[in-house]
Amino acid sequence: MKQQYTFTRQPRHVYARLLGSLLSGLLLLLTGLNAQAQKNWVGTTTNWNTASNWSPAGIPTASDNVVIAASATKQPVLTVSALAGSVEVQSGASLSITSGGKLTLNGSRDFGSGQTTAFYTSGTVTNAGQLVIGNTSAVGRYGLINKGSFSNETGGASLSTDQPAMVCKTVLLQESYSPTQGKSSSGLTQRWES
Incomplete structure (x- = not known):
């Protein structure tokens, strides 16, 4: 016995709505893939490369x-090479990069008033290793914004950025500052705030 099927043609607006929903979903998916995740230091030890020191758990990636934050009992010490999109050292917090440590940043965040940067500190940063900012991609308007204490220690420490640094307090550069794009070490963009 043969079965008969009857097909009815749907109005065009049904297909247009379906296509619009699919395109909207695809756009949201693609936007979400480009968003940077946030990793918060919780500090069960001082080791940057310990997954349990971060929330959500896992060592930060590029x-x-x-x-x-200052709320962590133990503040991070970087002794090996590490990556991140951007770093914020909040007031009362600290970050130490030892002579064997290297931190490479190739992203940025907006800290208000158009202050996009890869490295923002209102805490204390001591660099005896390498801090590399923007060696493969743009890092915002400034490479580094310091509103706390930043010290590039003697003995081989280096800070290199392809963007100007915005200095709101003092950046102590006892060793090398290696700006690119023809800037000299006096090419630090300085803006003093009280």
Whole structure:
């Protein structure tokens, strides 16, 4: 016995709505893939490369925005090479990069008033290793914004950025500052705030 099927043609607006929903979903998916995740330092030890020191758990990657808060019992010490999209050292917090440590940043965050940067500190940063900012991609308007204490220690420490640094307090550069794009070490963009 043969079965008969009857098909009815749907109005065009049904297909247009379906196509619009699919395109909207695809756009949201693609936008979400480009968003940087945030990693918060919780500090069960001082080791940057310990997954349990971060929330959510896991060592930061080049696509993560890192936030180091003063509330952590132990503050991070970087002794090996590490990556992040951006780093924020909040007031009362600290970050130490030892002579064997290297932190490379190739992302940025907006800290208000158009102050996009890869490295923002209102805390204390001591660099005896390498801090590399923007060696493979743009890092915002400024490479580094310091509103706390930043010290590039003697003995081989280096700070290199392809963007100007915005200095709101003092950046102590006892060793090398290596700006690119023809800037000299006096090419630090300085803006003093009280």
